[in-house]
Amino acid sequence: MREHTVLRVVVKLLIAPILIFALYVQFHGDYSPGGGFQAGVIFAAAIILYALIFGLAEARRAVPPGVLRVIGALGVLLYAGTGVYAMLSGGNFLDYDYLAHDAVHGQHYGLLLVEFGVGLTVSSVITSVFYVFAGRGRRREQS
Amino acid sequence: MITQFLSQMPVLLVVLPLLAAPVCVIVHRAAPAWFIYALISWACFAIAFLLFVQVRIGGPISYILGGWPPPFGIELRLDALNMLVVLLVTGIAAIASIYARASIAAEIPRERAYLFYAALLLCLCGLLGISITGDAFNLFVFLEISSLSSYSLIAMGAKRRALLSAFQYLIMGTIGGTFLLIGIGFLYMMTGSLNMADIADRLPAVSDTRTVEAGLAFIVIGLSLKFALFPLHIWLPNAYTYAPSAVSAFIAATATKVAVYALIRFLFTVFGAAYAFGQLPLGEVLMVLAVVAMLSGSVAAIFQTDVKRLLAWSSVAQMGYIVLGLSMASATGLTAALAHIVNHGIIKGALFMAAGALFWRMRAISINDVAGLGRRMPLTAAAFVVAGLALIGVPATGGFISKWLLLEAVMEDAHYGLAAAILVSSLLSVIYIGRVVEALYFRDPADNDGKTAEAPVSMVAATWVLVGASVALGLYASPLVETAERAAAGLLGSGA
Numbered sequence: 001m002r003e004h005t006v007l008r009v010v011v012k013l014l015i016a017p018i019l020i021f022a023l024y025v026q027f028h029g030d031y032s033p034g035g036g037f038q039a040g041v042i043f044a045a046a047i048i049l050y051a052l053i054f055g056l057a058e059a060r061r062a063v064p065p066g067v068l069r070v071i072g073a074l075g076v077l078l079y080a081g082t083g084v085y086a087m088l089s090g091g092n093f094l095d096y097d098y099l100a101h102d103a104v105h106g107q108h109y110g111l112l113l114v115e116f117g118v119g120l121t122v123s124s125v126i127t128s129v130f131y132v133f134a135g136r137g138r139r140r141e142q143s
Numbered sequence: 144m145i146t147q148f149l150s151q152m153p154v155l156l157v158v159l160p161l162l163a164a165p166v167c168v169i170v171h172r173a174a175p176a177w178f179i180y181a182l183i184s185w186a187c188f189a190i191a192f193l194l195f196v197q198v199r200i201g202g203p204i205s206y207i208l209g210g211w212p213p214p215f216g217i218e219l220r221l222d223a224l225n226m227l228v229v230l231l232v233t234g235i236a237a238i239a240s241i242y243a244r245a246s247i248a249a250e251i252p253r254e255r256a257y258l259f260y261a262a263l264l265l266c267l268c269g270l271l272g273i274s275i276t277g278d279a280f281n282l283f284v285f286l287e288i289s290s291l292s293s294y295s296l297i298a299m300g301a302k303r304r305a306l307l308s309a310f311q312y313l314i315m316g317t318i319g320g321t322f323l324l325i326g327i328g329f330l331y332m333m334t335g336s337l338n339m340a341d342i343a344d345r346l347p348a349v350s351d352t353r354t355v356e357a358g359l360a361f362i363v364i365g366l367s368l369k370f371a372l373f374p375l376h377i378w379l380p381n382a383y384t385y386a387p388s389a390v391s392a393f394i395a396a397t398a399t400k401v402a403v404y405a406l407i408r409f410l411f412t413v414f415g416a417a418y419a420f421g422q423l424p425l426g427e428v429l430m431v432l433a434v435v436a437m438l439s440g441s442v443a444a445i446f447q448t449d450v451k452r453l454l455a456w457s458s459v460a461q462m463g464y465i466v467l468g469l470s471m472a473s474a475t476g477l478t479a480a481l482a483h484i485v486n487h488g489i490i491k492g493a494l495f496m497a498a499g500a501l502f503w504r505m506r507a508i509s510i511n512d513v514a515g516l517g518r519r520m521p522l523t524a525a526a527f528v529v530a531g532l533a534l535i536g537v538p539a540t541g542g543f544i545s546k547w548l549l550l551e552a553v554m555e556d557a558h559y560g561l562a563a564a565i566l567v568s569s570l571l572s573v574i575y576i577g578r579v580v581e582a583l584y585f586r587d588p589a590d591n592d593g594k595t596a597e598a599p600v601s602m603v604a605a606t607w608v609l610v611g612a613s614v615a616l617g618l619y620a621s622p623l624v625e626t627a628e629r630a631a632a633g634l635l636g637s638g639a
Contacts, residue, residue, distance in 0.1 A: 073165035080162045090147060093154040095210035 011053045018046040026119045036115035040122025047127050056134050065131055068124040075121030082113045152190050153206040153219045153275060159183050160268035164261045173256035180260040181240035184267065188233040195226045214338035220277030224630035227481060228274045228404045231488045235396045236267050242605035243389040246499055250301050250387045259299055265292040270401045279327045280337045282405060290316045293394055297386040308381035315378040319368030322361045329358030339413050350418055359419060362409050369402035372466055373436035376459045383455035388499025391451060395458055396492030400484045403465055411634040420472040429470035434564045436463030441571035450498050450508045453575055460568055461487045468549050475555055477631035479548035482623055486541035486616060493530035493609035497523055500598035500606060510579060515588025520597050524583045526606045531576035533613045536569050541616035
């Protein structure tokens, strides 16, 4: 794809808005349609688009698979950790009422944190899946 | 703080492994990942024991997740029945942690071992979640967690065939999961609820509809796929044969048992025995399939040359005993099924661990490979013999107790043909266990240097703990039988 100037320029222009839209869907998810899963997919789509146009090696250099693995794990930890924090504050697992001084704020923080955890994990797992499929057979050709 | 901890114990069973799995991924090294797994599995075992005592003294415990009261939110519900299953699963997981370290170091590349422990923790999380949840959809979610992680665990086997058998299991398991989901969807359509107790309350009003009958059929077939009831068992022999030894032991001892538990939960708590076994002829169907499983599984086991595959076919037969017990829908039959869930879990775990120890030494596990190892690995071989006797059902072992209960239940209903089938299947198991024992003790080893060369102490010790547990349950059976009786009485009481 490297010789297609139009594609390269258009994609360069598009990737940043896609990432911002993903963050919008992520953090506005409790007021409008969206949430962690959708945001994660959109975010991963931006990385996948980058890989399609500029090559897998470039994408791997920008977003290394090892980092994705850690981010994916951190997302699950954030989700479960929010639940555990509620338990430590005297409530049941994932009872957001206990996360802040009053229940409304608690629910808000809880939803935000849990959805952010989902978003982190979904985006990194989808990108990892893409890396694995896109990298299939390449190692064999090299060896 | 202590009272808060005690009140949070039910959910900790699920949360601890769920939190530990990503930590394993982040630490990225084999030794700390193993340590985390061992710590968490023993902690879960301790919590399970405390909860078991609490349920025994104070009756069922209900735990509400996220502050949404049932039937709207998810409820964890612990009673005599699922605490028995939880104790089995956590106990096997804890003992497998001792076993896994040396076994996994020999079978899985060091740089991938941390993923193994993370997947094992997720599998544990899923199995415990299935056992304790009181929400039908939540049960499906946990079933998928445990299934997906067990596909990846099986795929980590050393041979390339492991990938193929994991894929086969994935296809069959996904069909099973989908059927279960369709069944739950039908129930939701008719009752508008996902909470099991609430569905059970609302179901009698609509139980004469095709939708509910189809829902029952989908749920029974979906779960039967998961616990490999004949003729839905074709994924099982390959999966157990090619999985890493520690995985074979863990999954054979727990995953199928938990799926049977889920079936018991749906049939007796949600649908009720009167509907599933009285109005619909489910008992007869399950009974026929169970008998065919008992006989065909045992016959197939006799003709295997691979020890792990032989044990896997024997599992198909043993699941037949459990389903036979529950298909009678009587108090004695259910007690026998529940007792056999625990006994077979322990015995099959011990047998797969012994086979794994033999594999650790020989790097191969066909009957010819283990020839003569009785002298070179006396402790491992002896463990295999004792566990094999328990599988056959020799007195003074756990297997005897549950088979005796099963025979009692069969005789109670005057099914003399079934009694004969149980005896024939037991005799067949004498043949297939005997073939391995004959090779271990009465054949000459390939290289006869006469030295003993045991597997690592941790592997042998873990195997013997399970063998010891099986003998202990045979000599002192009343706690298990009593608990199973109480659970069976609870199931039939709430169903009728």
